[in-house]
Amino acid sequence: MAPKSRLYWIVCYFILALYGVFTLLPIAYLVVSSFKTQLQIYAGVSSTFWFTPTLESYRFIFETKPILHMLMNTLIVSVGSTVFSLVFGTIAAYALARYRFRGRDDLAFYILSIRMFPPIVAALPIFMIFNNLNLLDSKIGLIIAYTSFNLPFVVWMMTGFIKAVPVQLEEAAMVDGQSQLGAIRDILLPVLRPSILAVAIFCIIFSWNEFLFALILTKSQAKTLPVAIPEFITWTEVGWNYVAAAGMVLVMPVLIFSFLAQRYMVRGMSMGAIKD
């Protein structure tokens, strides 16, 4: 490849910088707003990034609402639904990837199509079913709901990842003396680890941020943090600083988590020793 000209790089970095500003500005705004008082928020553009920071908003939200409880709920529901989605989704994906059976491709597409319709369509039926099953305002109910939304994604992604791993790896293990399940455990799953982690990250983030179902299906016991955030905007008060502080509490764990996990998302799954 010919070396790129200086101009090429200048343009490249300019576009990237523009994109960086575009995506980071709202977050920066969230960060600064969370350290402001209500008055400072409305104080005008000049003082957007120039003010005396205060932790007042944080103190307020933790005192008025069970933030930690809701954060815990969010965590449990996210991790729970991710684990369920991965376990069931990977098993289904294995069947779709490794076995030929009548209607396989139709089934695979049908599973994906579940992901295509707007969640609101399912909201009412799910509410009524959960009402009958006594699953409203329970964490397990929310976990089931999120699992049903994450599953198609997991099945679809994992089917692709498993197909990309030559079946001969498992067969070699079986000839070496392992059972089929043992071969999956010893060989396939370790090889898939980066892929599974990448899929898990997407599942967790989806559940973590989910708003609609949490709003409809929970009340207090199982309430998650995203539902609580808009509640700082009331008839009497528009508490942007509180919204920002609660938003920070919600965003920070994901941000840190994604930062730590990003190498798994980036590191290729192409560690195979397979020549074709």
Add this chain to the structure above:
Amino acid sequence: MASIDIRNLRKKFGDLEVIPGFSLHAEDREFISLLGPSGCGKSTILRIVAGLEELTSGDVVIAGRNVTALEPKDRDIAMVFQNYALYPHKSVFENLAYGLRIRKRPEDEIRKRVTEVSELLQIQQLLQRRPAQLSGGQQQRVAMGRAIMREPAAFLFDEPLSNLDAKLRNHMRVEIRQLQQRLGITTLYVTHDQVEAMTMSDRIVVLNHGMIEQIGKPLEIYETPASIFVATFIGSPAMNLVRVRTDGNALVFPSGDRLSVERQLQGDVVLGIRPERIKLSASKSENSLPFEIVLVEELGAQKIIHGRIGATEMTVAFPEDVPLPTNGASVSLPGNYLHFFDPESGKRLA
């Protein structure tokens, strides 16, 4: 005594009958190649012997034990795959050790065995590497090593050399054969490369559409191919085949040229002769045919000459470094190297 017995094997994928009926007996220590074009069912047979594929009917007996209903892990076999199938997340050492680890052998035994095998294959210095850090030839060796580790009753190879470049392939061919003879392990070797089959095997099974065309020692198959299919599949350049008319003791070429032979044949026959058996000369002699040279391929050690007898295309391999006749060449076809096949069934005429 680790013989392999495949009895009346049949295999259908849905409605597609891939193996309509296959039987084979491999003696202890024997090296048998399954040779045939792509898609003829070689891998399917091998995978059924390994237990990786279910059979529709028939029996597989390894070392006197009927393993038809057993899982691969209980069959005491080792397999080398075309893509090597090395475990990408394990070091070479652990790739080799895996079979013994599953069997929960003590650590010092595993170390000892890995050392032995890696010395045998000269991969000692690679033990700590991952498969991705190895060249194709090294991966091939590791795959071989993994197969040897447990001293199985039988080796199964599925085109193990087809991902290597030609030079390395020639080298590994010799090496695999030596190793197999040294270890004395009964081997089924699948290949579509007739050179591999010819050079490595005790016996070759030539397959076509899941059916055995011929079983025999390499030279038997070369010298007396049982059918047109075998005749064209074995040997390079491929055997010349001409459909000729018979007239008493003479063969009549489409050009009208006549060639007298010692045997009595009836009707039309397919005449076969290997390019390396044809004699090419400048002078016309009794029972030689006029030959028009069209193209000469120089391979160094030999020349491959493409030409015509009348309109009939004919390939001649010319071994020595002899100058070619410039004009008016003729060929003679020695009678004891002629093959005759039935034009309808393609079978050899006795």
